[in-house]
Amino acid sequence: MKSRMTFSKTLCLTSVLFASVLLPFGTLAHAQEAATAPTANAVPLRVGFARTDVTPTVGSNIPGGFAKNPSTGVHDPLWVEAAFFSNGTVSLALVGVDLIVIPNDMAQEARKQAEARCGIPASNILIGASHTHNGGPVESSWDGEKDTAYLALAAERIADAIVKASEAAVEARMGCGLGQEGGVGYNRRFRMRDGTIRTHPGKMNPDIVAPAGPIDPDVAVIAAEDMQGKLLGCVVNFALHGTTLGGNQISADWPFYLRQTIRGGVGSDIGVVFLNGACGDVTQVDNLNPRPGEFGEVWARRVGMSVGAVALNVLAKAEFTADAPLAITTETLALPIRDLADSDEELVKREAPGIGLGSNDEVFLKEAALVRAMKAKSPTVNVEVQAMRIGSTGIVGNPAELFCELGLDIKRGSPWKPTMVVELANGHCGYVATSEAYLGGGYEVRTARSSFLAPGTGEQIANTSARLLCQLAEK
Ligand SMILES: [Zn+2]
Numbered sequence: 137m138k139s140r141m142t143f144s145k146t147l148c149l150t151s152v153l154f155a156s157v158l159l160p161f162g163t164l165a166h167a168q169e170a171a172t173a174p175t176a177n178a179v180p181l182r183v184g185f186a187r188t189d190v191t192p193t194v195g196s197n198i199p200g201g202f203a204k205n206p207s208t209g210v211h212d213p214l215w216v217e218a219a220f221f222s223n224g225t226v227s228l229a230l231v232g233v234d235l236i237v238i239p240n241d242m243a244q245e246a247r248k249q250a251e252a253r254c255g256i257p258a259s260n261i262l263i264g265a266s267h268t269h270n271g272g273p274v275e276s277s278w279d280g281e282k283d284t285a286y287l288a289l290a291a292e293r294i295a296d297a298i299v300k301a302s303e304a305a306v307e308a309r310m311g312c313g314l315g316q317e318g319g320v321g322y323n324r325r326f327r328m329r330d331g332t333i334r335t336h337p338g339k340m341n342p343d344i345v346a347p348a349g350p351i352d353p354d355v356a357v358i359a360a361e362d363m364q365g366k367l368l369g370c371v372v373n374f375a376l377h378g379t380t381l382g383g384n385q386i387s388a389d390w391p392f393y394l395r396q397t398i399r400g401g402v403g404s405d406i407g408v409v410f411l412n413g414a415c416g417d418v419t420q421v422d423n424l425n426p427r428p429g430e431f432g433e434v435w436a437r438r439v440g441m442s443v444g445a446v447a448l449n450v451l452a453k454a455e456f457t458a459d460a461p462l463a464i465t466t467e468t469l470a471l472p473i474r475d476l477a478d479s480d481e482e483l484v485k486r487e488a489p490g491i492g493l494g495s496n497d498e499v500f501l502k503e504a505a506l507v508r509a510m511k512a513k514s515p516t517v518n519v520e521v522q523a524m525r526i527g528s529t530g531i532v533g534n535p536a537e538l539f540c541e542l543g544l545d546i547k548r549g550s551p552w553k554p555t556m557v558v559e560l561a562n563g564h565c566g567y568v569a570t571s572e573a574y575l576g577g578g579y580e581v582r583t584a585r586s587s588f589l590a591p592g593t594g595e596q597i598a599n600t601s602a603r604l605l606c607q608l609a610e611k
Pocket of ligand 1: 148267377537
C-alpha cells in the first residue's frame with residue numbers, strides 16, 4: 137500500500153514537471169491545480185502538542201517501593217505530554233504521563249472526558265505511563281495507598297492535555313527514525329548455577345551464569361514539523377525502568393533529563409512525548425559490573441542525556457513528508473489469572489526466590505491473598521491491545537509491564553519501521569513474562585498485585601500485537 141501511494145505521488149509530480157516544459161503558461165497553472173487539488177480523502181494532516189502539570193502535593197505517597205514513601209519535595213514537576221494527529225477521517229492521540237502506572241479506571245475516565253470535550257474517539261487515545269518510581273499516588277501496592285482525589289485530578293489533566301493538543305493542531309509533515317543506545321540498560325534477571333532465574337541477585341554474585349533475557353537498544357522517534365519547517369514536537373520510545381533517581385523527591389526520573397536534552401537541542405517550546413517500551417526486566421543497574429552509584433541525580437542525567445542525545449541525532453536526520461496515513465485497530469483479550477496453588481506453603485515453595493528482589497515471603501503472601509480475592513471475583517482480566525499507524529511508524533500498546541523479549545518478538549513480526557512497543561498503556565495488568573521466565577522464577581513472576589496473569593499470556597499479547605500491526609497495512 138505504501139509503495140503504491142509513493143508511486144502515485146511521484147507520478148503526480150512528474151506530470152507537473154512535464155507540464156512546465158511542454159505547455160504554454162496558462163495551461164501550466166491549470167495542470168498544477170489538477171495535480172495537487174486534494175481529493176475527498178486527502179485532507180491535510182494536522183498535528184498538535186500540549187502538556188499539563190500533574191505534580192501531586194508534597195507529602196503524598198510515592199508508589200513503587202515495598203514500604204510507604206511520603207514525598208518531601210519536588211525534584212522536577214510531573215507532566216502529561218500529549219500529541220494529537222488528525223487527517224479529517226482518523227484522529228489519534230499519544231499521551232505520555234509521568235506516573236508509575238495508568239490505573240484502568242483513570243485511563244477510561246481520561247479517555248471519556250477527552251472524547252466528550254474534543255470529539256476524538258476514546259479508543260483512539262493511547263495513554264502510556266513513564267513508569268517513574270518517584271511519581272504520584274495512583275497505586276495501592278505493597279504498603280502504599282492510592283489517593284482517589286489525585287486519580288480524578290490526573291484523569292482531568294490527561295484529558296486537558298489531549299484537548300489542548302487538538303486545539304494547537306496545525307497542518308504538518310511527519311518524520312521518523314530509529315537510533316540505538318545500548319549502554320544504559322541491563323537485563324536484571326540472571327540464570328544462576330542452580331538452574332533458577334533470579335532478579336538482582338547482587339552485583340558480581342559468583343553464582344550468576346548469564347543474563348536470562350535481552351535488552352532493546354532501539355530509540356524510536358516520530359516527529360512533526362509545520363509547513364514552514366518548524367519542529368512542533370516528537371514522540372520517543374525506549375525501554376528502561378524509571379528507577380534511577382531513588383529517594384523521596386517527586387520526579388519524572390530519567391525521562392526528565394531526556395526531555396531536557398531534546399528541548400535544549402531544538403527548542404524549549406516543542407512537545408516531547410515519552411512512551412516507555414517493553415522494560416519489565418530492564419534496569420539501569422549492571423549486575424556484572426562492580427561499579428557503585430547507579431542511582432541518584434547523576435545517574436538519572438546520564439541515562440536521560442544518553443537516550444536524549446540519540447533521539448536528537450534521529451531528529452537531526454529525519455526526512456519529513458505530508459504523506460503519512462493514520463490508522464488504528466484494537467482488540468481486547470480476556471486473559472486468565474494464573475493458578476494460585478492450594479495453599480500459601482505450596483505457593484512459597486513454587487515461587488519464593490530465596491535471594492534477590494522479591495524474597496520477602498510475608499509481604500508476598502499478603503499480596504497473594506489479594507490476588508486470590510481478585511480471581512474469586514473474575515478468573516480473567518480484560519487486556520486491550522491497541523495498534524496504530526502514523527505514516528510508516530507502527531505503535532502498539534498494552535497494559536502489561538512487558539518483558540523485553542516479548543517486545544523484540546513484536547518488533548520482529550511488525551511490517552513497520554520503526555515500531556514502537558508501548559507498555560503500561562491504557563491500564564495496568566502487572567508484569568507479563570515469557571513462558572520460560574515463569575518456570576525460572578524471580579521477582580517479576582512472583583504472585584502479587586504486580587504479577588498475576590498466567591504463563592502463556594505474554595505470547596498471546598505479543599502475537600496479537602504483531603497480527604494487529606500487520607492488519608494496519610490494509611487500512
Ligand atoms: Zn516495574
